[in-house]
Amino acid sequence: MSDFRKEFIAFCIDCGVLRFGQFKTKAGRMSPYFFDAGLFNDGAMLGRLGQFYAKAILAAGQPFDMLFGPAYKGIPLAASVAIALAQAGRNVPYSFNRKETKDHGEGGRTIGAPLAGRVLIVDDVISAGTSVRESVELIRASGASPCGVAIALDRLERGAGERSAVQEVREHFGLRVIAIADLDDLVQFLGAKPDLGQQLIEIERYRQLYGAVAHA
Secondary structure (H helix, E strand, C coil): CCHHHHHHHHHHHHHCCEEEEEEECCCCCEEEEEECHHHCCCHHHHHHHHHHHHHHHHHHCCCCCEEEECCCCHHHHHHHHHHHHHHCCCCCCEEEEEEEEECCCCCEEEEECCCCCEEEEECCCCCCCHHHHHHHHHHHHCCCEEEEEEEEEECCEECCCCCEHHHHHHHHHCCEEEEEEEHHHHHHHHHCCHHHHHHHHHHHHHHHHHECCCCC
16 A cells, blocks of 8 residues: 555544444445545645645546536535645646536636646545536536546445446546545555454455445
8 A cells, every 4th residue: 555545544534534433324334434525624634635636646647637626525625636736746727617507707617727638527535426427528518528537535335236436437437536545445554553453344344245346
């Protein structure tokens, strides 16, 4: 596991963004862990989160020309990632969308830089893939090309079928998904922490029940 992935998981636990216990998911499953990116809710946390995204994006070597943050969670994420990339020597434009089309002032569906070239979508997680689908449609309608999706955590958990939502995005849209960390990284992290042994047991049990097949 890359050092930044390990640091990211420790950071999420310290911030209370990644918690252990019993949590009911949207699918009605009882999960032994819960990741809530909405709890990155101050300047210091958001700034560091952007740095982790930037490290994962640069390490992936994915070519892109700009960032796009889907409303609403993707808006501060895309902004923080753009700042972190600039600090790392890669200055790129970014934009985000409105939930509703504005018919006065500057109008339009997007704010920020015009959508152009290869666009990397930045979001927190991929659950049902709805946000990605809407983003892809908007980007293509603007004459630009979606080239990938950057997320914080890939749960490697299957949806209604045998595939995970991330796998379905890869297959349906042909987009690369870059995650700062995934469930394999979390398991590896917990395995090195004897005091979190029970959490590891519960997560391994959950993965046996709901893990996506043929992860790649």
